[in-house]
Amino acid sequence: MGKAIAIDGPSASGKSSVSKGVAAALGFIYVDSGALYRGVTWQAIRKGVNVKDAAAVLECMHNTDWDFFVQEGAAVFSVDGDVPVQELREKEVREAVAHVASVPEIREFVVESLQSLINFGSLVMEGRDIGTVVFPDSPYKFYLDADPEERAMRRYRELVTAGEDEKAHEVMESLKKRDQIDATRKADPLKVAEGAQRIDSTSMTLEDVIQTVMDKVQENV
Numbered sequence: 001m002g003k004a005i006a007i008d009g010p011s012a013s014g015k016s017s018v019s020k021g022v023a024a025a026l027g028f029i030y031v032d033s034g035a036l037y038r039g040v041t042w043q044a045i046r047k048g049v050n051v052k053d054a055a056a057v058l059e060c061m062h063n064t065d066w067d068f069f070v071q072e073g074a075a076v077f078s079v080d081g082d083v084p085v086q087e088l089r090e091k092e093v094r095e096a097v098a099h100v101a102s103v104p105e106i107r108e109f110v111v112e113s114l115q116s117l118i119n120f121g122s123l124v125m126e127g128r129d130i131g132t133v134v135f136p137d138s139p140y141k142f143y144l145d146a147d148p149e150e151r152a153m154r155r156y157r158e159l160v161t162a163g164e165d166e167k168a169h170e171v172m173e174s175l176k177k178r179d180q181i182d183a184t185r186k187a188d189p190l191k192v193a194e195g196a197q198r199i200d201s202t203s204m205t206l207e208d209v210i211q212t213v214m215d216k217v218q219e220n221v
């Protein structure tokens with residue numbers, strides 16, 4: 001059985017860069033669990049489904065053909081034969097995904113799909129509930145955090161680099177709103193998993209955070 005390194009935390013806490021770095025260093029498969037919630041949201045939008053109608057999104061999700069595979073060291077999925085990547089980052093998806101991710105039956109499907117990826121090999125999985133729900137028995141659990149201002153600034157820089165026309169204060173507002181939904185939803189809210197190591201990355205470099213995770217993982221081998 002492969003190992004599963006769980007990296008949870010709020011938006012823009014550095015989970016993606018850290019998880020990709022750790023996966024590359026260990027030769028593990030990188031998994032962005034949020035991408036699957038975004039995939040369900042994207043599919044509903046392109047099928048013309050009202051994303052606030054949980055039953056309709058659920059039906060759309062069940063009527064879709066999902067296939068998972070590994071490409072260049074990362075787990076990816078196809079949605080009725082298409083592999084969305086950039087599409088998952090679109091504003092429409094970004095704004096609707098927290099609602100979709102708060103539907104328990106949708107979470108069940110995503111959690112089971114994520115758990116099945118262990119059949120491909122050892123994983124570094126980033127998300128919100130990886131240490132609490134997806135792989136609660138993993139000895140490798142981390143909770144990444146950073147001050148909200150720092151996270152908003154990171155997200156703002158990311159969006160500007162991606163060519164998006166965003167205002168810094170709007171990014172801050174949207175990040176706070178998402179934090180609020182993620183932390184207060186009834187189904188699997190974002191929280192620090194039992195046994196997880198909390199890392200505050202506000203004034204750490206990416207390399208330091210990756211090293212902190214690697215040290216802990218090697219301690220547990």
Ligand code: DC
Nearest residue numbers: 033034035037097098101127128129
């Ligand atoms: O990490 P992200 O921004 O791509 O996540 C998209 C949404 O999915 C966000 O609202 C949080 C939610 N999510 C979740 O509830 N559980 C996960 N394991 C990953 C993401």
